[in-house]
Amino acid sequence: MLTITTTDALADFCNEARKHPYVTVDTEFLRERTYYSKLCLVQLAMPGKDDSNGCLVDPLVEGLSLEPLYDLFRDENVVKVFHAARQDIEIFQVDAGVIPTPLFDTQVASMVCGFGEQVGYDTLVRKITKEEIDKSSRFTDWSRRPLSDAQKSYALADVTHLRQVYEFLAKKLKDANRAHWVAEEMKILNSPETYTVKPADAWKRVKTRNNNPRFLAIVRELAEFREDYAQTRNIPRSRVFKDDALAEIAATKPKDHSDLGRSRLLLREARKGDIAEGILKSVKAGLNCKEADLPRTERSxxxxxxxxxxxxxxxxxxxxxxxxxxxxxxxxxxxxxxxxxxxxxxxxxxxxxxxxxxxxxxxxxxxxxxxxxxxxxxxxxxxxx
Incomplete structure (x- = not known):
């Protein structure tokens, strides 16, 4: 099993991959402790019938540059095949401003081909290739080194089976004259805006039953502060404060630290320091928002x-x-x-x-x-x- 740990070796593999019509791609990452995903492994495979045309790329090795991979991603003559691509592509877009193109997402293609709603990869592999995927390594810590043989086998299987899945779906789309349907869907994944989270728009993802414009103004300010704080420090939003605490604060409208201390849902760390100050400023800004600038829910x-x-x-x-x-x-x-x-x-x-x-x-x-x-x-x- 080829594991790439140097830039030169990655360049050699990617140069060989550019001779083929497609390459399958997957990643392993961690996101539990950070705002942005931490890339831990990249899996690649060229067309073939066994593991010899696949490799694992270790981005955690000091001195390894992913630029040869990004050059492959930019090559318009090679289709980059993913399954449920959005999170994978977000990593490359955030890290290097690169979106693989042309792109093919087998999850989208499977929905167009009648495999149901957002079918899982292991189910798709079983239905198309009649193979079973060993899921025992799915939830392991991919940042720890060395990787076990079981981890490596699991990771590589994600891209070697994907070749047969892609070839099957691509043929079915062509036969049914539906390739342009999937191409339309790929425009969303190919847009950088898909992966850009603007703090000013973060409130739109907060679910709340209260549609009062003044309440929503406070929600908007709190969500913007939380998003900016989490992005700047690369920590999960939930580490700042969770949605239920956000809604509680918007409803109770604390004016000072004493009021903030009476919150039932706010984390202890958020009742002091920069987070507490940000919360109080956000509440005040929402209360002072001009009537004409109050947010209103769409399609109520x-x-x-x-x-x-x-x-x-x-x-x-x-x-x-x-x-x-x-x-x-x-x-x-x-x-x-x-x-x-x-x-x-x-x-x-x-x-x-x-x-x-x-x-x-x-x-x-x-x-x-x-x-x-x-x-x-x-x-x-x-x-x-």
Whole structure:
């Protein structure tokens, strides 16, 4: 099993990989104790039938540069194949501003090919290659050295099996004329904005039942402070304060350290020092926010005016259409988009690109009264009105 520990050896492997149409890629990383993922291992494999065309790259070795790998990632003639690529690519984008291109994500492709919602890698391998993956090393500490033989075998299997999975899915997409569907999805993964977390927008990820604009203004300030603090110090958000504590603070609106000390959910370390000062300033900023600058939730239930009967019909249509073509329903249109369409909104992904071909065109016809749904045997079909 080839383990690469020098820049020259990595360059040799990557130069050889550039002679092939694709290379499979995976990573092992840790994120429990940091804001940004700590890259611990990179696995690569060129086309082949055994382990001889694969390697493990140890980025923790002093003096090893990943620049030869990044040159391979920039090579437009070699497809870079991942499974559930987002977290892997985020590492390379954050560390070096590099996004592998062209890109192929087998998880997305499997959803287009009828394997269900976000199918796991081991399930996909079992269904396509009839092989079983040993999962015993999945949750080990990948930062510890030396790596065990079991860890190495597990890591390499992630990219050697991926070759057969990719070849199977790529052929199926080509035969069904759906390769452009996956290519559209890859545009999201290829966008640097996908991996950029702006502190000013962090509040939008905080789940809360209270949609009061003043409350949300405090949430916005607290979330922005937490995100900036965590990014600057490379620590998890939860180490600053958790979402439940954030919501509690936004509701109680502490004015001083004494008020802060009465919080039930705030960590002890957050009741003093820089974090405490940041919390109090954030609360004050939210309370003093001008009326015109108060945040408001998008697509609230009061704004949408969803027609529940139409939304139910859209759900039936979606299930019928995706069942016919063998595509995961949630990939085409999540429930929130169906509600939005039923409320009259048209700027949603379900009405764009390949999704329009599969579902969106008929969805609009249904909304406009141009088609109806009828039972035909065990199937639901659309009929002109």
């Amino acid at each position: 239930g009061q704004k949408l005016q969803v027609n529940p009967a139409l939304a139910d019909l859209l759900r039936v249509l979606l299930k019928a259409k995706t069942g016919t073509v063998g595509v995961a329903s949630k990939l085409v249109a999540p429930a929130s988009e169906l509600d939005a369409i039923a409320a009259g909104e048209r700027d949603v992904n379900a009405l764009k690109g390949w999704r329009f071909e599969v579902f969106g065109e008929d969805a609009l016809k249904l909304c406009n009264g141009e088609i109806a749904l009828a039972a035909k045997g065990s199937n639901v079909v659309s009929v002109p009105v």
